[in-house]
Amino acid sequence: MVTSLYGAVEQGLIYAIMALGVYLTFRILDFPDLTVDGSFVTGGAVSAVMIVNGYDPFVSILAGGLIGFFAGCVTGILHTHGKINPLLSGIIMMIALYSINLRIMGKPTIPLLNETTWFKQIGTWWEQSGIDAAIFSLFSSMGMEEYMPKTFLVIFSMMLLVMIIKKMMDWLLATEAGLALRATGDNDRMAKSFSANTKGYIIIGLGISNGMVAVSGAMITHYNGFADINLGIGMIIVGLASVIIGEGLFGKDKMARATLAVILGAIIYRIIISLALRMDFFDASDMKLITAVIVVGALVIPVWWRQFRDRKKRMARKKEIDAQEQTHTEGASQIATTEAD
Amino acid sequence: MLQLKQIEKVFYEGTPDEKRALQGIDLKLNEGDFVTVIGSNGAGKSTLLNVIAGVIFPDFGKVTIDNQDATFIPEHRRAQWIGRVFQDPMAGTAPHMTIEENLALALGRTKKRSLLPGVSSKRKKEFREILSSIDIGLENRLTTKVGLLSGGERQALSLLMATFTKPKILLLDEHTAALDPSRAELVTRLTKELVERHQLTTLMVTHQMDQAIELGNRLMMMDAGQIIFEANEEDKKDLTVEHLIAKFQEIRGKKMANDRSLLTV
Numbered sequence A: 001m002v003t004s005l006y007g008a009v010e011q012g013l014i015y016a017i018m019a020l021g022v023y024l025t026f027r028i029l030d031f032p033d034l035t036v037d038g039s040f041v042t043g044g045a046v047s048a049v050m051i052v053n054g055y056d057p058f059v060s061i062l063a064g065g066l067i068g069f070f071a072g073c074v075t076g077i078l079h080t081h082g083k084i085n086p087l088l089s090g091i092i093m094m095i096a097l098y099s100i101n102l103r104i105m106g107k108p109t110i111p112l113l114n115e116t117t118w119f120k121q122i123g124t125w126w127e128q129s130g131i132d133a134a135i136f137s138l139f140s141s142m143g144m145e146e147y148m149p150k151t152f153l154v155i156f157s158m159m160l161l162v163m164i165i166k167k168m169m170d171w172l173l174a175t176e177a178g179l180a181l182r183a184t185g186d187n188d189r190m191a192k193s194f195s196a197n198t199k200g201y202i203i204i205g206l207g208i209s210n211g212m213v214a215v216s217g218a219m220i221t222h223y224n225g226f227a228d229i230n231l232g233i234g235m236i237i238v239g240l241a242s243v244i245i246g247e248g249l250f251g252k253d254k255m256a257r258a259t260l261a262v263i264l265g266a267i268i269y270r271i272i273i274s275l276a277l278r279m280d281f282f283d284a285s286d287m288k289l290i291t292a293v294i295v296v297g298a299l300v301i302p303v304w305w306r307q308f309r310d311r312k313k314r315m316a317r318k319k320e321i322d323a324q325e326q327t328h329t330e331g332a333s334q335i336a337t338t339e340a341d
Numbered sequence B: 001m002l003q004l005k006q007i008e009k010v011f012y013e014g015t016p017d018e019k020r021a022l023q024g025i026d027l028k029l030n031e032g033d034f035v036t037v038i039g040s041n042g043a044g045k046s047t048l049l050n051v052i053a054g055v056i057f058p059d060f061g062k063v064t065i066d067n068q069d070a071t072f073i074p075e076h077r078r079a080q081w082i083g084r085v086f087q088d089p090m091a092g093t094a095p096h097m098t099i100e101e102n103l104a105l106a107l108g109r110t111k112k113r114s115l116l117p118g119v120s121s122k123r124k125k126e127f128r129e130i131l132s133s134i135d136i137g138l139e140n141r142l143t144t145k146v147g148l149l150s151g152g153e154r155q156a157l158s159l160l161m162a163t164f165t166k167p168k169i170l171l172l173d174e175h176t177a178a179l180d181p182s183r184a185e186l187v188t189r190l191t192k193e194l195v196e197r198h199q200l201t202t203l204m205v206t207h208q209m210d211q212a213i214e215l216g217n218r219l220m221m222m223d224a225g226q227i228i229f230e231a232n233e234e235d236k237k238d239l240t241v242e243h244l245i246a247k248f249q250e251i252r253g254k255k256m257a258n259d260r261s262l263l264t265v
């Protein structure tokens, strides 16, 4: 039970990079970008093929991100210069990427079991550092051997990486160019009237977003130990779920707060899924349905809750007025009776 | 500073909905000119401002800004010379960004945007000073999201954002029309102050004739895509609202009579 939680946190941290990318398009650019389903796999595909061909694992991840960046830019160009509606631009690119990903991979799955993945590479260094051993001895001194994961490598390395990416994103969005990017999503017309090349910002923004998504896809491939052509199906909804859960639980007022919320949202989403899958009733194949239900719930429950609360407030106020009227008419009838006397 | 030559703009050309929005507009603004523009609905005032700003390109004619042919320069590049305030108070600011972020964005109008922080502590101080100059208390709310401001406050901020970087041309399109009378008065007063302070060459569309007479040094009246009446600094001094209405009816009546005679021929 607890050890499966570690797995959820590990995956959550890796998927958090994807969720930050989705946040950038959905929330900052106000562009519902469905390219994600394709670019996530693209990252994994490029990285896997490169590893098999003997490239450095970290370089392969960066290369995957770069190709994802270009894929996002194409979606942006389809929309800004081809005047195709945002949803459709994304869907077109997603479909195109499915074939492209198969071309890159050459077959639907690439196993990486005998290859040096990034986690294996940093694993050797990690063991030498002795951090795992230190934490393990801490656990056993408290008599909690059962609650130990196999290693803290993924959690530590991903936390570091995700925090670096988050900081970079916070910094970028506060620069002059970043402000123009945000204004493009917030008020396109105004951004243009202040010299912002909004088309350019949309293209670059989609590129950065899909670059992050592809990096996330590449890392998941390393984590899983294989690349899979179908890994990206429904990825956009997973990203969205993370964004909505995070914003709902941790707020979204300040930029730095919002990006942190998205990361935590991604982790919580994975925990919910892993808990749900532990129930006998659910199969692994039900994951997408569970995700859909989570997203609907996260979207609908706050609205219903607000309606319910407002209704209660209104009813309470109305009762007050009813009560006032009551005393008023009672008073009036009393006067009437006294007059009759 | 700004010159328009024989500007024509037709919407839906060749269809039953064909609309001749601008028909041979000739206009020259000298540096420091403040021209007020009046005219009936659909006269083409907004279309004219859009042609100047590069939101739409004219079908015919030439736009020159500061002796440079700007006819087909796209809006976002032309914006380095042009400040704009729209009728809708929501249109001129980014609601989910703070006041200081909006001001920082406005700074980027005149120069290339960098990867340096948009809101530095030095800029924060400058912003506070600029905001206190309009004296509506925004200087203490630098980190407030603009979406939380009232329509009047937002419009005052829009005006400030459009002017404090000293554009070569300021375009105002009924920017007080959506505000209640007291707020409209405030924004009008600010307009006057800011235009004077920065010596801005301004084109202001308004529906209020008294405002059109009171503000600026020139006035023009548009109808059916044409400039039908112009008053220079001299003429404008003894212009009254009654004058303008009479002028409008006279010119329009003549035109209608002409049209009718054309039809009967």
Ligand SMILES: Nc1ncnc2c1ncn2[C@@H]1O[C@H](COP(=O)(O)OP(=O)(O)OP(=O)(O)O)[C@@H](O)[C@H]1O
Pocket: B011, B012, B019, B020, B021, B039, B040, B041, B042, B043, B044, B045, B046, B047, B048
């Ligand atoms: N983008 C457009 N597409 C089609 N027709 C347009 C467009 N913009 C303006 N028009 C038409 O051109 C004519 C002039 O419109 P414009 O908005 O310039 O008038 P206006 O003088 O600003 O009027 P108002 O005082 O109502 O704002 C109108 O008949 C309008 O319907």
Ligand SMILES: [Mg+2]
Pocket: B045, B046, B047, B173
């Ligand atoms: Mg108009």
